[in-house]
Amino acid sequence: MHPESLSQAGPPKASRSYHDPLHGAITLHASDPDEALLTQLIDTPAFQRLRxxxxxxxxxxxxxxxxxxRFTHSLGVMAIARRAFDQIQRRYPELxxxxxxxxxxxxxxDIGHGPFSHTAxxxxxxxxxxxxxxxxxxxPEIHDALEARAEGLAAAVDQVYTHEHPVALVWQLxxxxxxxxxxDYLLRDxxxxxxxxxxxxxxxxxMALRFEPQSGRLVVAHKGLSAIEHYLVVRHFMYVQVYNHPKNISVTWLLERAFERARADLLVGKLEADPTVTAWLLTPDRPLSLDTYLAGDDIVFTYHLQRWRHSPDPLLADLCRRYLDRDLLKTLEITRLSADQQNDFLxxxxxxxxxxxxxxxNYSGLRRTWSRGYTTYNEGICLxxxxxxxxxKDIxxxxxALSQSYERTWLLYPREIHPWLRQTWATYNSGVVSEAE
Structure with missing residues (x-):
C-alpha cells in the first residue's frame, strides 16, 4: 500500500480497547474529548518508547x-485514575x-523513565x-495536543507532578x-x-475514596479502613520480598560497575559505543539532549552490553558476561554488625x-536498603x-507499626569465593558474638 493511502483509510474508530491482564478491557472512546486526547498521546513516539x-x-x-x-503500567494507572475520578465526580460534579x-x-x-527503569x-x-x-x-506532539484540548492543560499537568495544583485531590490521585x-504497580508487580x-x-x-471540599483533599471513608490497612501491609511486603530482594541489589550492582567501567574506557578512547550510549555515559558532565534521552531504551543498552562482552578490557567483558548470563554476585546480610565491623569484614x-x-x-561491596514505612509524606492518608x-496512623x-523504618545491609561477593567466605564469616561472626557477651 502506498504510504499516502493510509491517511485515506476512513474515519478513526469510535473506540479503542487495550486488553489488560489486571483490569480487563481498557476502552477509550473517541466521542469523549478527554479519552480521544489519551488515544492521541498513547500514539506518540515518546509514549510508544515505554514498550x-x-x-x-x-x-x-x-x-x-x-x-x-512501563507502557502496560502507565495504561493501568490511567485506568485506575479514571475509575477513581469518575466515581468521585459523580458525588462532586464541580470536579x-x-x-x-x-x-x-x-x-x-512515567513517560520520562530511562533504560532499566529505576536502575538507570x-x-x-x-x-x-x-x-x-x-x-x-x-x-510538540504532546504539549500542543494538551493545549488544543484546553488552554493551560500542560501547565496544570505539570502542577500535578510538583504537587502545586490548587485542588489537592488532583495531584493526590x-x-x-x-x-x-x-x-497499579503493587497489583501488577x-x-x-x-x-x-x-x-x-x-x-x-x-469505593471508599472521597473528596473533602473545604480543603480540596482526597480522603477515605471510615468503611475503607481495613482495605487501606491491607494496602499498606501489601506495600510493606512487596518492598521486603520483591523490590529490595537481594538479587535485585546484585543485578543493579553489576550494571553500575559495568557502565562505570565503560565510561572509564570511553574517556581513554578504548570503548566502542554508538552516539546515544556515548552521550549517556558522559552524563552528568555533559547534559543530555531530549532527543538523545528518548533514544535510550532497554534494547539499545542491552545490545551494547552484548558488544562489550567481547571487549578487550577483561574487567568490562566479565561484568557484562555476568549480567547477561545471570552469573550474579552473591549476597550476605550483615545488618547486625556495627558500621565499623561491616567495613572491617568488607x-x-x-x-x-x-x-x-x-x-x-568491583567484585565486592556493601549495599543498604531502607524501608521508610508509612509516613505523612504528601499529607499522608486522611480518614x-x-x-x-x-x-x-492516629487511628x-x-x-x-508500619510507620517504623528500618535498614538492612548486604555484602556482595562473587560465588567463586563462597566456600572461603562462608568459613570466614562463621569465624568472624563467632568473634563478634563473643565480644558482645
Whole structure:
C-alpha cells in the first residue's frame, strides 16, 4: 500500500480497547474529548518508547515473569485514575473540569523513565520526573495536543507532578501515599513476579475514596479502613520480598560497575559505543539532549552490553558476561554488625579477592536498603471518621507499626569465593558474638 493511502483509510474508530491482564478491557472512546486526547498521546513516539522499557528493570533476572513494560503500567494507572475520578465526580460534579488533568497526568507520569527503569536513575544519576516534565513542555506532539484540548492543560499537568495544583485531590490521585500509581504497580508487580503479597482489594479502596471540599483533599471513608490497612501491609511486603530482594541489589550492582567501567574506557578512547550510549555515559558532565534521552531504551543498552562482552578490557567483558548470563554476585546480610565491623569484614573480603586476582572494589561491596514505612509524606492518608478528618496512623495501631523504618545491609561477593567466605564469616561472626557477651 502506498504510504499516502493510509491517511485515506476512513474515519478513526469510535473506540479503542487495550486488553489488560489486571483490569480487563481498557476502552477509550473517541466521542469523549478527554479519552480521544489519551488515544492521541498513547500514539506518540515518546509514549510508544515505554514498550521498550521494563516495568521492573532487570528484576526479571530474579523473577522470570517480570517482563511487563512501563507502557502496560502507565495504561493501568490511567485506568485506575479514571475509575477513581469518575466515581468521585459523580458525588462532586464541580470536579468535572479537572478530569483531563488527572487522566493525562496518570497516563504520562512515567513517560520520562530511562533504560532499566529505576536502575538507570541509580547508574546515571538521572530523575525520571525531570524528564517527564521536559517532555510535556518541549515535545510538540504532546504539549500542543494538551493545549488544543484546553488552554493551560500542560501547565496544570505539570502542577500535578510538583504537587502545586490548587485542588489537592488532583495531584493526590497521581502522587501521594495512596495513589493510582501505587495501586497499579503493587497489583501488577505482584501478578508478574508471581508473589502473592500484592493482592489488595482495589474495588473496596476505590469505593471508599472521597473528596473533602473545604480543603480540596482526597480522603477515605471510615468503611475503607481495613482495605487501606491491607494496602499498606501489601506495600510493606512487596518492598521486603520483591523490590529490595537481594538479587535485585546484585543485578543493579553489576550494571553500575559495568557502565562505570565503560565510561572509564570511553574517556581513554578504548570503548566502542554508538552516539546515544556515548552521550549517556558522559552524563552528568555533559547534559543530555531530549532527543538523545528518548533514544535510550532497554534494547539499545542491552545490545551494547552484548558488544562489550567481547571487549578487550577483561574487567568490562566479565561484568557484562555476568549480567547477561545471570552469573550474579552473591549476597550476605550483615545488618547486625556495627558500621565499623561491616567495613572491617568488607576489607577482609576485598583483600582476599585481590589475592585471588579479582578487583576487590568491583567484585565486592556493601549495599543498604531502607524501608521508610508509612509516613505523612504528601499529607499522608486522611480518614473521615465521626465527622472528623484524621491521619490513618492516629487511628490504626497496625499503621503505627508500619510507620517504623528500618535498614538492612548486604555484602556482595562473587560465588567463586563462597566456600572461603562462608568459613570466614562463621569465624568472624563467632568473634563478634563473643565480644558482645
Amino acid at each position: 521498550r522499557i521494563r516495568q521492573l528493570g532487570p528484576a526479571s533476572l530474579t523473577f522470570h515473569g517480570a517482563e511487563s513494560s 468535572a473540569p479537572y478530569r483531563a488533568t488527572v487522566l493525562v497526568a496518570a497516563l504520562l507520569h 536513575e541509580e547508574v546515571f544519576g538521572l530523575q525520571h520526573e525531570h524528564w517527564t516534565r521536559r517532555m510535556i513542555r518541549e515535545l 497521581v502522587s501521594s501515599q495512596l495513589d493510582c500509581d501505587r495501586l 505482584s501478578y508478574f513476579t508471581g508473589a502473592s503479597y500484592g493482592q489488595l482489594d482495589l474495588d473496596r479502596i476505590l 576489607h577482609a573480603v576485598r583483600t582476599h579477592l585481590e589475592q585471588q586476582g579479582y578487583s576487590g572494589e 473521615h471518621s465521626d465527622n472528623a478528618f484524621t491521619d490513618i 490504626s495501631p497496625l499503621v503505627q
